[in-house]
Amino acid sequence: MPEIGEIQAHAERVIDEFGGRTLAGFRPITFHILKTFAPDPADAVGASLDAIETRGKFLIMVFGEHRFVVHLMQGGRLRPDTKQAAKPRGGQARWTFDDGTALLLTEAGTDKSTGVWVFDTDTDPLEVEPLVDLGPDADRIDGKTLDGLLADHSMRVHGLLRKQRIIAGVGRRLANDICHEAQLSPFANASKLDAPQRTALFDAISTCIERSLEFERAQTEIVASTKRPSAVHNRTGEACPRCGDTIREVAYSRYQVNYCATCQTGGKVLADNTTSKFLK
Numbered sequence: 001m002p003e004i005g006e007i008q009a010h011a012e013r014v015i016d017e018f019g020g021r022t023l024a025g026f027r028p029i030t031f032h033i034l035k036t037f038a039p040d041p042a043d044a045v046g047a048s049l050d051a052i053e054t055r056g057k058f059l060i061m062v063f064g065e066h067r068f069v070v071h072l073m074q075g076g077r078l079r080p081d082t083k084q085a086a087k088p089r090g091g092q093a094r095w096t097f098d099d100g101t102a103l104l105l106t107e108a109g110t111d112k113s114t115g116v117w118v119f120d121t122d123t124d125p126l127e128v129e130p131l132v133d134l135g136p137d138a139d140r141i142d143g144k145t146l147d148g149l150l151a152d153h154s155m156r157v158h159g160l161l162r163k164q165r166i167i168a169g170v171g172r173r174l175a176n177d178i179c180h181e182a183q184l185s186p187f188a189n190a191s192k193l194d195a196p197q198r199t200a201l202f203d204a205i206s207t208c209i210e211r212s213l214e215f216e217r218a219q220t221e222i223v224a225s226t227k228r229p230s231a232v233h234n235r236t237g238e239a240c241p242r243c244g245d246t247i248r249e250v251a252y253s254r255y256q257v258n259y260c261a262t263c264q265t266g267g268k269v270l271a272d273n274t275t276s277k278f279l280k
Helices: 004-018 143-152 157-162 172-182 195-217
Strands: 023-028 049-055 058-063 066-071 076-080 091-097 102-107 115-119 247-251 256-260
Touching: 004 049, 004 058, 004 076, 004 195, 066 076, 143 195, 157 172, 172 195, 172 256
Parallel strands: none
Antiparallel strands: 023 091, 049 058, 058 066, 066 115, 076 102, 091 102, 247 256
16 A cells, blocks of 8 residues: 555655546446545535645545545555546546646455545535544654654554554555564664664654655655565565565565664564464
């Protein structure tokens, strides 16, 4: 799933191309895509696309007094729609503009879990679903706030980083790389980190997000996760870029946690995800 760097760069690309254009219409192509019943998206017709903001892994398209909140999920993308076909492949929703151009929300794969929510001035989208329960954005969090979140949650650092209700915008790739950058075991207990470890984690969050954003801004669209640069994520069996040790993994049914034993666990190799005694 696109993480905070991919989402921010995607928003910048779309607003660069479509910013200032006047909305002529919005069409939900699939029956499930529109998650709100009111206000009517047609109420935003005549307003210009003033900005595209981000909140965690969500995009917020600002049309005057209306907000279209978009969740791309795993395979969603916002793309220029030059053909404007009645049934575009993977098409989920379409915004058309008065100059004849259009923006298409597509989704690859079979999950079909992307979503669009519409709000007007009667509702602050940050105070209702799907945004209300998000934690602070990972790229805007300060050290004091992070310290408080760590102290309040007795759980593995890797899981805390990915929990959107605690910290918004970080996924599996960033969580793996942040732990590696901070030289922390991904399974260290967040509430038991000492002051130097907390500082290292805070610095690593900033460093890894900045690296991600720099790469994404050089792309023309969101690329597959396998093409994104990473220190350890999806690099099982390769050499650690810091020490040269072999990058290892703890495999789960749908994903894996990657780490370097030398850099992060004092040389101890983590075994399976259910029966081993993880390093704390």
